[in-house]
Amino acid sequence: MSTPCYLAVDLGAASGRVIAGHVENGQVTLEELHRFPNGAVNVAGTLRWDVLALWNEIQNGLTIAAEKFGKDIVSVGVDTWGVDYVLLGQGDELLGLPYHYRDARTDNIMDVALSHVPRHKIFEQTGLQFLPFNTLFQLVAMRHAQPRILDAAERLLLMPDFFHWLLSGSQVIEFTNATTTQCLDPNTGTWADDLLRKFEIPTNIFPEIVPTGTKLGTLRGEVAHKTGLGRINVVAPATHDTGAAIAAIPTQHTGQPNWAYISSGTWSLMGVEVPEAIVSHRALELNVTNEGGIDGTYRLLKNIAGLWLVQESRRAFAQQGKSLDYEQLQNLARDAQPFRSLLDPDDSAFLAPDDMPTAIAAYCSGTGQPEPETEGQIVRCALESLALKYRMVLGWLEELTGVTTEVIHIVGGGTQNALLCQFAANACRRPVVAGPVEATALGNVLIQARTDGAVGSLSDIRKVVARSVELKHYQPDNVDAWDEAYRRYHDLLAIPRR
Ligand code: ADP
Numbered sequence: 001m002s003t004p005c006y007l008a009v010d011l012g013a014a015s016g017r018v019i020a021g022h023v024e025n026g027q028v029t030l031e032e033l034h035r036f037p038n039g040a041v042n043v044a045g046t047l048r049w050d051v052l053a054l055w056n057e058i059q060n061g062l063t064i065a066a067e068k069f070g071k072d073i074v075s076v077g078v079d080t081w082g083v084d085y086v087l088l089g090q091g092d093e094l095l096g097l098p099y100h101y102r103d104a105r106t107d108n109i110m111d112v113a114l115s116h117v118p119r120h121k122i123f124e125q126t127g128l129q130f131l132p133f134n135t136l137f138q139l140v141a142m143r144h145a146q147p148r149i150l151d152a153a154e155r156l157l158l159m160p161d162f163f164h165w166l167l168s169g170s171q172v173i174e175f176t177n178a179t180t181t182q183c184l185d186p187n188t189g190t191w192a193d194d195l196l197r198k199f200e201i202p203t204n205i206f207p208e209i210v211p212t213g214t215k216l217g218t219l220r221g222e223v224a225h226k227t228g229l230g231r232i233n234v235v236a237p238a239t240h241d242t243g244a245a246i247a248a249i250p251t252q253h254t255g256q257p258n259w260a261y262i263s264s265g266t267w268s269l270m271g272v273e274v275p276e277a278i279v280s281h282r283a284l285e286l287n288v289t290n291e292g293g294i295d296g297t298y299r300l301l302k303n304i305a306g307l308w309l310v311q312e313s314r315r316a317f318a319q320q321g322k323s324l325d326y327e328q329l330q331n332l333a334r335d336a337q338p339f340r341s342l343l344d345p346d347d348s349a350f351l352a353p354d355d356m357p358t359a360i361a362a363y364c365s366g367t368g369q370p371e372p373e374t375e376g377q378i379v380r381c382a383l384e385s386l387a388l389k390y391r392m393v394l395g396w397l398e399e400l401t402g403v404t405t406e407v408i409h410i411v412g413g414g415t416q417n418a419l420l421c422q423f424a425a426n427a428c429r430r431p432v433v434a435g436p437v438e439a440t441a442l443g444n445v446l447i448q449a450r451t452d453g454a455v456g457s458l459s460d461i462r463k464v465v466a467r468s469v470e471l472k473h474y475q476p477d478n479v480d481a482w483d484e485a486y487r488r489y490h491d492l493l494a495i496p497r498r
């Protein structure tokens, strides 16, 4: 008998993949069918996503899937990074190349918006952390700089929903990613129309919000034909990559979570799972976010700039003629001097610098620390600083929930960085369980399997993952030195930046 196969299209900021997942006997196996690079494309001084190239790559991956698994394939679903969107105009015309969230058009726009509607009012209605690139602020930037394009828009689709539209023709937005926009009111589960109107953002462009796991339809005829897949179902997983990843945390623990998580990739999304959004004054002060998960859960979490700093340093080294892979960079960092210089990964200087090592050096000299000079010093500085930021954020999460974290689950591509996992255990004084690397794809696949009736509740999904993957365990080590470094770090972050 054949095993049902679910296809996950998982688009990260750095790479995209089409992965086949098979679910059988309470276990899941993944097979990567196609991987392709992704990233910002510089277009006349702006940063865009090449959605047409991504669409081609998705279809290439689906063609490989059809050749390999043919009739076993039940459905396909797409997840991507949050916040970014596509606008469609008259006759579903694509209104321009979608902007990358790191594009400079939102520089300073948050101040403009907050002078119009105070921070606490926006937080009350959305429960989201204030990041300049949230969809809300991207739309405010458009209202100011490109009002005629916004006025011509008839439909806004978030990235995964855009690809679901290309796949199936359906124009809806799935719930988990809708919660990243800062345009959704978690109290009502609908678009925050009053808030949108205050910013003159047209409310009619926002489509229906559908629950995670919704069957959106079947593949469009031409896509079914071109890929050879036939009219399989298109199912919305948790379309927000972080939502899918946290659904696949490999825990067997039930009841109130005693664990925190870090979804580690381009970003480090660190948080805890809570049964309802926490929108207290303190949550606003700490600028934490409440993103929607599956089965009514929320992710109380903080965006930490993550391995972006290493990705971009690696790119700069390559431009200087030194091509180093992530393994080599990790080894160089391991051999570098500990705690030589530290930084706040979330300083705005690191959001989209032209040259990451130069930005890191400028930050260090500007805070009276030695500039990292070698590749090893640069990467070590980034990794130690990330781990120390994890500790700070863990303290905030525990303060907000009153729950002590006993273990930290790290999932995503960043689990391949053993040095960072060990640093996280050391800095946070907590055991770390690392894996799976492909948590997002696992979450995507298992949510589709759930729609198909093959898996049950969220805790069943997590048990399936826990039974199916190998995990690495890290115990805290050298904690006195890390405590000392944390005191230094704490003082450093209190220094106002220029
Ligand atoms: P995203 O989904 O945001 O594109 P991933 O979850 O794929 O990101 O993680 C990508 C990150 O994983 C890279 O930036 C890199 O730092 C890290 N990584 C990938 N492969 C390795 C490796 N072999 N060793 C160490 N780190 C790695």
Ligand code: LRH
Pocket (backbone or CB within 6 Å): 012, 013, 080, 081, 082, 083, 101, 240, 241, 242, 266, 267, 269, 303
């Ligand atoms: C991670 C992520 C994160 C968002 C960012 C824009 O890939 O989805 O949760 O904040 O992208």
